[in-house]
Amino acid sequence: MTLKQLSETPLKSGDLASAALNRTFSVAPMLDWTDRHYRYFARLMSKEALLYTEMVTTGAILYGRGDYLAYNEEEHPLALQLGGSDPKDLAACSRLAEARGYDEINLNVGCPSDRVQNGRFGACLMAEPTLVAECVDAMRQQVSIPVTVKTRIGIDEQDSYEFLTDFISKVEAAGCDTFIIHARKAWLQGLSPKENREIPPLDYDRVYQLKRDFSQLSISINGGVTSLEQAKEHLQHLDGVMVGREAYQNPYILAGVDTELCNRTSPVITRDEVIGKLLPYIGKHLAEGGRLNHITRHIIGLYQGLPGSRAWRRYLSENAHKPGAGIEVVEAAIKAMAGND
Template identity: 65%
Template sequence: MTHTHRFCVAPMMDWTDLHCRFFHRLISQHALLYTEMVTTGALIHGDHHRFLRFNSDENPLAFQLGGSNPRELALCAKMVEDYGYDEVNLNIGCPSDRVQNGRFGACLMLEPELVADCISAMCGAVSIPVTVKSRIGIDDRDSYEELAVFVGKVADASCNTFIIHARKAWLSGLSPKQNREIPPLNYDVVYQLKTDFPHLEIVVNGGIANLEQAETLLQRVDGVMVGREAYQNPYLLAEVDKHIFNATESPRSRHEIMGLILPYIEGQLKNGIRLNSITRHILGLFHGEPGARAWRRHLSENVTSPNAGIKVVRDALAFTYH
């Protein structure tokens, strides 16, 4: 299946699980969705089905891997392809201590030859696209020249798509949350990459708050990846198909989306999934709308009770009808 990176929802740890992605796909049919990052060790030594399973309607869908062993990454990439994903993405951007200790994530920007070996092994194992998500630099190693060397060497290993979080990462002194907010955004670096590597697909990530900003960025790069805003204000995705992909069908209303997700919630509850595992992803659906605060409050206060069921969601929904 072919897919485009013109508009993507970022991989976000603890957020973009299969319930979140099912919900997002109800809002946008064309946005490319990403899983949370999963390490090669978790897939090889853990319950790989738990990490790889997804809802049949989630495609186009990409799986993000974390690791630095070419053989293990190739093995996991093949598992990802066999499960039906449209893309496998290598995380070269996560700055957490746990990731650094495992020698993957953002620290790998200092080892472009190793990343190239990883990409080459993955490309040799699968026929789906293999992509990279990175920062613009780390710590004091943030010159454009070093970034260009990194991109050039990895591109030579058959990576054609680079998703660039337009901030550098500080590997010590800042938490992962602070690393998403404190280092300043520098879109110009990403623009320069597109100028210098016109044959590559360059996607920009970081600080994108609305579709107007996304459309402005798309005049300079091939794609945009939106993270926190798409999660906290998910109805942003409702206009993506029309404005970014030129779709002609009208977007679903918030209540139409709820009409589709309620049966999903009921089915998941029957399978033993806790209500809060799903409702935490839909808290922002009525962001900015009348009744939004009462909707969020009712869900937050009632979904964790032992007998919480679908009635909690229906009762919360009543606050949004005006």
């Protein structure tokens, strides 16, 4: 089947994700990365993966000029990650998000950046479990969809197991039954957000122990997962696995999620089929005045590890940002890759 034929093959209704949330595998919220274009692209490869938005602050939603809740219907199942610490504002945003059709609201208690700390949200909230509980309670009072929390295993010198279990216990008491745990602690001073994703050591055993001690909760793990084989190992102990950078930099890992982790029997989509199904979306985006590189920046890693992948990356990187760049750039990148086999 040609690239043109692939682009004209519509998504069937049976391809749409079911309404029930499957937490087996999810893609982490990543600022500047997991925007609606990436999420549409990701959904082409996995119907089961739970997708998360970038973190959106309550201030942006309530007072910003843009539509910070916009998404494509094809992205479901989709969770909105909120950043904030005012129970009233979080409740108002949760209500708006449910009205817009989101499947879950997730509270960020894991981001360690200075900007986030200055706004009194993110990882620094681990030191205020009572406030987090109040936030969760206020959010739950306004919505019928799940309210979940993504957090770390500790912050700074507050990194004992007792500190973590005290936090979980207090937030659970407010009605939260689903936690995503980044298996590193966060240093609130001295490390950049990037360094906080790499330098503090991973402690998977601590998250496993948390699940044993709180078996009634749904607990997913995040941090350092780079393959579906690793995900399978974590799933021997936990309810779900959240993958971040690998799902972005090597996105075709998503193509195996449904069959390898979620017991689907449908054929695995090929990389060329992914591009074929993405082309109409690109065309629509361009017709609405968008730029090609808004989308192609997310697909550069699609052919990672294959012959010609470097030519694919180079061609897109050098040409997709140019004024007037259109679908022909993607088609030429395919040809450039084929010419480097």
